[in-house]
Amino acid sequence: MPVLEFKNVSKIYKQGENEVQALNDVSLTVEQGEFIAVIGPSGSGKSTFLSIAGALLNPTQGEVILNGKNLHEIKPKDLAKVRLHEIGFILQTSNLVPYLNVLDQLLVVKRMAGKVTKEDKQYAIQLLQELGLGEKLKKFPEQLSGGERQRTAIARAFMNNPSIILADEPTASLDSKRAFEVVQLIAKETKLRNKAAIMVTHDERMLEYCDKVYRMEDGRLSLDETSTHKK
Amino acid sequence: MYLAIKELKHSKLRFLLIGAITVLIAWLVFILCGLGNGLTTLSAATLKNMDADYVAFEEGSRASMSRSVISETLVDDLKQQSGVEDASPVGATSLTVINESSSDNEKVDVSIIGVIPGSFLEPEIVEGKPLQKDQPLEVIANDSLKKKGYEVGDTLKIEGSLEKMKIVGFVTNETYNHLPAIFTTLDKWRSIQFAAPGSNKGVEKPVNAIVMQGENINAEKLNKEFDNIEVVTKAKAIQGVPGYKEENGTIMMMLTFLLVISAFVLGVFFYVLTLQKSNQFGVLKAIGASNRFLAKIIVSQVFLLSLTSVIIGILLTYVTALILPDEMPFALDVKLVILYSILLILISTLGSLASVRRIVKIDPLLAIGRVE
Numbered sequence: 164m165p166v167l168e169f170k171n172v173s174k175i176y177k178q179g180e181n182e183v184q185a186l187n188d189v190s191l192t193v194e195q196g197e198f199i200a201v202i203g204p205s206g207s208g209k210s211t212f213l214s215i216a217g218a219l220l221n222p223t224q225g226e227v228i229l230n231g232k233n234l235h236e237i238k239p240k241d242l243a244k245v246r247l248h249e250i251g252f253i254l255q256t257s258n259l260v261p262y263l264n265v266l267d268q269l270l271v272v273k274r275m276a277g278k279v280t281k282e283d284k285q286y287a288i289q290l291l292q293e294l295g296l297g298e299k300l301k302k303f304p305e306q307l308s309g310g311e312r313q314r315t316a317i318a319r320a321f322m323n324n325p326s327i328i329l330a331d332e333p334t335a336s337l338d339s340k341r342a343f344e345v346v347q348l349i350a351k352e353t354k355l356r357n358k359a360a361i362m363v364t365h366d367e368r369m370l371e372y373c374d375k376v377y378r379m380e381d382g383r384l385s386l387d388e389t390s391t392h393k394k
Numbered sequence: 395m396y397l398a399i400k401e402l403k404h405s406k407l408r409f410l411l412i413g414a415i416t417v418l419i420a421w422l423v424f425i426l427c428g429l430g431n432g433l434t435t436l437s438a439a440t441l442k443n444m445d446a447d448y449v450a451f452e453e454g455s456r457a458s459m460s461r462s463v464i465s466e467t468l469v470d471d472l473k474q475q476s477g478v479e480d481a482s483p484v485g486a487t488s489l490t491v492i493n494e495s496s497s498d499n500e501k502v503d504v505s506i507i508g509v510i511p512g513s514f515l516e517p518e519i520v521e522g523k524p525l526q527k528d529q530p531l532e533v534i535a536n537d538s539l540k541k542k543g544y545e546v547g548d549t550l551k552i553e554g555s556l557e558k559m560k561i562v563g564f565v566t567n568e569t570y571n572h573l574p575a576i577f578t579t580l581d582k583w584r585s586i587q588f589a590a591p592g593s594n595k596g597v598e599k600p601v602n603a604i605v606m607q608g609e610n611i612n613a614e615k616l617n618k619e620f621d622n623i624e625v626v627t628k629a630k631a632i633q634g635v636p637g638y639k640e641e642n643g644t645i646m647m648m649l650t651f652l653l654v655i656s657a658f659v660l661g662v663f664f665y666v667l668t669l670q671k672s673n674q675f676g677v678l679k680a681i682g683a684s685n686r687f688l689a690k691i692i693v694s695q696v697f698l699l700s701l702t703s704v705i706i707g708i709l710l711t712y713v714t715a716l717i718l719p720d721e722m723p724f725a726l727d728v729k730l731v732i733l734y735s736i737l738l739i740l741i742s743t744l745g746s747l748a749s750v751r752r753i754v755k756i757d758p759l760l761a762i763g764r765v766e
Contacts, residue, residue, distance in 0.1 A: 214762050219680060246758075247682025254761050258677045262404030263397075274396065275683050303404075319681070331762055 164231060165192040166326050166359040167216060172225035174211050185211040187382035198353045198360045200370055203379030209363045217250055217329050218242045230326050247275055251320030253330040258316055259304040265315050266300040272322045290318040294348055310341035314348060321352055328353060328360040334369060346372050398694040412663045413699055419656045420707025420738055423649060425714060427730050430645035432723030438635040440507060440570040445514055448611045449631040450604040453622045457634030459486050459602040464623055466599035477610040482513040483601035485580060487587045488571055495548040502542055505570040508583025515605055516577060522546040522563025530582045534563040536574035557586055653741050660696055661745030668749040675753055676760030689750040693743060700742035704735045
């Protein structure tokens with residue numbers, strides 16, 4: 164069973180009299196253990212695609228099926244729970260809570276779900292160690308470098324053992340070396356834990372770590388054969 | 395609560411500043427509360443202390459002793475009425491006395507309260523002995539006079555009169571019309587109050603009011619039955635003490651404003667903070683935080699801040715009470731302090747609801763596609 168399935172998904176924004184078609188009949192399946200990339204220029208509909216995949220936005224047409232559940236059928240107030248338990252977000256820079264140290268950034272996810280157990284704490288420390296942050300557990304975001312912050316965000320995304328990881332331009336505002344490191348780590352954790360992952364990016368250097376590359380143009384999604392086969 | 399405390403600790407200065415403002419407001423609330431309580435005590439403690447339910451005044455006096463003259467003979471008639479368990483007459487006069495037993499001739503303003511010795515209107519003494527029916531010269535006085543050098547056995551001369559009185563005992567917390575009370579027999583009081591011929595308006599055995607006990611008294615029925623009296627509840631009678639309503643009203647108005655201001659100050663501060671943190675809340679919502687989870691952070695922060703401020707405010711108020719001069723009518727009532735603490739915390743926490751509303755409206759989409 165695919166982890167995530169888009170079936171003929173379209174999204175139309177109404178801006179006064181005008182209609183903007185952000186997504187046009189997008190279909191896609193993502194399997195367990197697969198790391199796919201969606202590339203495209205800004206304004207192509209990448210963010211809309213990710214928002215719909217992340218249960219943050221409802222499509223105008225079509226269906227989104229996450230782990231066998233049709234997101235359309237889930238009540239709006241329960242969507243936060245779906246995001247909490249099924250989806251791991253890696254967002255752009257500055258998405259950490261400024262007043263929490265690295266370890267607490269991960270545990271806050273558990274806190275949203277209820278209690279924090281000893282096992283959770285150990286799991287968080289293990290994750291952070293895998294990502295090379297074992298020495299920085301008590302540091303606050305302002306004391307971390309951009310790369311370290313992004314690695315913390317990766318760890319946070321994996322904290323609740325989600326089915327799918329969604330990464331929104333994870334390499335924005337990082338230099339090449341750090342950017343490669345970050346994407347490499349996402350790929351590594353995805354394979355290690357047998358998750359599915361989607362990375363939205365405009366950074367074509369990062370594609371070598373991805374299993375499939377899709378190109379988004381004017382709301383249409385197509386498999387990018389050249390990038391995919393280069394591997 | 396955990397996140398709330400983490401943030402308070404992380405942004406100490408920010409929260410200390412707002413905390414300082416709420417401390418000052420709470421401090422002022424408690425000082426006003428003490429002053430209000432002190433003033434009303436000064437103004438009507440004697441009436442408040444009376445173990446009574448209803449008071450009968452002269453018709454048209456609008457529940458004020460100073461405007462009312464009725465006859466003591468009504469007491470027996472009133473006692474006959476259903477619901478009336480006991481009734482006793484009272485009279486009050488303000489005047490100036492001089493202590494003859496003391497070398498310095500300092501004058502003191504007092505309220506002379508005439509009661510029947512041994513009746514339920516005579517307060518319990520804390521020193522000396524109580525009033526005697528056959529000793530018209532003997533009086534019992536409020537113990538605040540002790541601070542002015544008055545002692546048991548002192549003789550008082552009433553200014554502008556030949557009347558004299560002798561203190562035989564002290565009572566405590568008895569003030570009327572902002573003046574310390576001196577209790578005397580009704581006859582003695584009459585001879586002072588109605589010294590001038592004709593001042594009793596021809597009323598036989600005149601008194602100012604008749605105080606009644608009995609929870610089941612039907613005031614309306616009594617008003618109909620008796621031609622020239624009006625019966626009101628004790629609470630209404632207290633309102634009728636000159637200046638009581640006005641003083642109380644002023645203080646209450648200030649207190650109400652302060653409570654509303656404290657809610658606004660905290661409410662606006664946290665609202666602006668919430669606006670500032672919209673992106674942060676958006677990210678938290680995107681990774682799965684519910685509105686409830688985020689609202690709890692704000693509400694518990696406001697609660698913790700107002701609780702701490704109120705506690706510091708109370709401590710500061712008690713320190714202030716030590717410094718205030720004795721003449722200041724400042725009386726902290728623990729019950730009132732607790733009441734206003736709860737009100738302050740409650741109203742401040744209500745002020746955080748504006749932020750909660752804001753949080754509910756924040757769209758987690760803020761987190762996506764945001765390049766900084």
